[in-house]
Amino acid sequence: MRRPFAHEFVLVLAPGGDERAPGAAITAALCGRWEHPPPCPQATCPASPPPLRYRARGGGS
Template sequence: MRLAYAHRAVLVLESDADDRAPGGAITTALCGHWAHRPPCPLAAHHTATTRDGDELHLRILFATAPDRMDEVRERIDAALAAGQFTGPDGAVSRWRCVESGCVRLVPEELPHARRLLRDPASAPGSA
């Protein structure tokens, strides 16, 4: 059985950083590579970003077994604390993590969370 969770982070990006890089770093931390074949082995996930000046606000939704939730959060935190990611074009994006931690799902996120929970392609162990 999997449950849905939410995680929030605020990053300060360097001026030339790609807004997609932190999401790539998270996917690599959770799945081994940003361009992997489904399913996600540890946690089906989605990263939404909102830019505010040099700050990037992230909301990461993920679905995993309750006994793996801490591991997922630790991997997300480690990916963001690393402060950089090399994109597919070879460009390195850098940032400083200002905050990162668990938050509650908000009502607007529930439909997406339900999709993460029931998507057979993203269920751990599915083929």
């Protein structure tokens, strides 16, 4: 029987580090490159915006 497992981590960037770098690395690993026009050829690409119900709410624009 399969059971879900949630991974949690804390990522600490070096001072002056680019906060976009971790997301770009994940996208490159999944898609083969991090910079491409939408739509992404991979259905689960993090470069594609998530459905509205999964987006963070509040605290900014």
